Amino acid sequence: MNELKASKQLEIRFSEVDSMGVVWHGSYMLYFEDAREAFGAKYGLSYMGYVDHGYFAPIVEQSFQYKKPIRYGMRPRIDIFYRPTESAKVVFDYEIRDPQDESLIATGHSVQVFMDLQYQLVWDNPPFYLEWKRRWGVMSQE
Amino acid sequence: MEELILELKQEIIKALNLEDMTPDEIDANEPLFGEGLGLDSIDALELIVLLEKKYGIKLANPAEGKAIFKDVTTIAAYVKEHRTK
Numbered sequence: 381m382n383e384l385k386a387s388k389q390l391e392i393r394f395s396e397v398d399s400m401g402v403v404w405h406g407s408y409m410l411y412f413e414d415a416r417e418a419f420g421a422k423y424g425l426s427y428m429g430y431v432d433h434g435y436f437a438p439i440v441e442q443s444f445q446y447k448k449p450i451r452y453g454m455r456p457r458i459d460i461f462y463r464p465t466e467s468a469k470v471v472f473d474y475e476i477r478d479p480q481d482e483s484l485i486a487t488g489h490s491v492q493v494f495m496d497l498q499y500q501l502v503w504d505n506p507p508f509y510l511e512w513k514r515r516w517g518v519m520s521q522e
Numbered sequence: 523m524e525e526l527i528l529e530l531k532q533e534i535i536k537a538l539n540l541e542d543m544t545p546d547e548i549d550a551n552e553p554l555f556g557e558g559l560g561l562d563s564i565d566a567l568e569l570i571v572l573l574e575k576k577y578g579i580k581l582a583n584p585a586e587g588k589a590i591f592k593d594v595t596t597i598a599a600y601v602k603e604h605r606t607k
């Protein structure tokens with residue numbers, strides 16, 4: 381099965397640094413969002429694309445592991461990996477690394493589900509998503 | 523039927539990564555969602571895959587699904603009647 385991966389260099393804003401002099405833990409949520417946008421742009425799985433097909437794709441689970449601080453002036457890279465799933469979910473793993481030595485700064489995991497435009501949970505893989513999985517060779521069904 | 527109930531409990535444990543549970547700890551007549559086992563609607567997405575993959579049952583209608591996923595006994599009865607594999 382193909383591994384779908386996208387990367388993005390992060391620009392650290394001064395406003396993201398907290399009183400300990402490191403990037404505030406909550407800022408990472410936005411970095412992960414940036415990574416999902418980069419992934420969507422590369423593979424055609426964007427938020428607006430979901431809506432065009434008549435779905436929302438809300439986050440229902442998001443976790444972080446903080447291993448090393450990010451300081452102002454650093455230019456870390458975030459890698460986002462698509463994790464194939466048979467259920468009607470979009471699952472990603474994330475790694476933030478320091479390009480200087482490739483050391484791992486943080487990891488994370490997110491799960492999105494599909495809702496129709498009436499905000500009802502969708503139980504089955506939407507047809508456009510099945511088609512997307514087929515196109516990129518990430519169908520986990522036999 | 524007893525066999526199918528045990529098998530379903532094992533499959534549910536596997537599908538939802540409840541590895542610290544044993545089938546004995548799941549009461550077949552206890553609600554799976556909310557109270558009882560405390561599953562939520564996101565967990566139901568995995569049960570749908572389980573029914574489709576293991577038993578060849580395709581549930582697309584959430585209203586129908588809610589009734590079928592009431593408890594393990596109800597799922598077992600539905601599987602027994604509708605399974606295609």
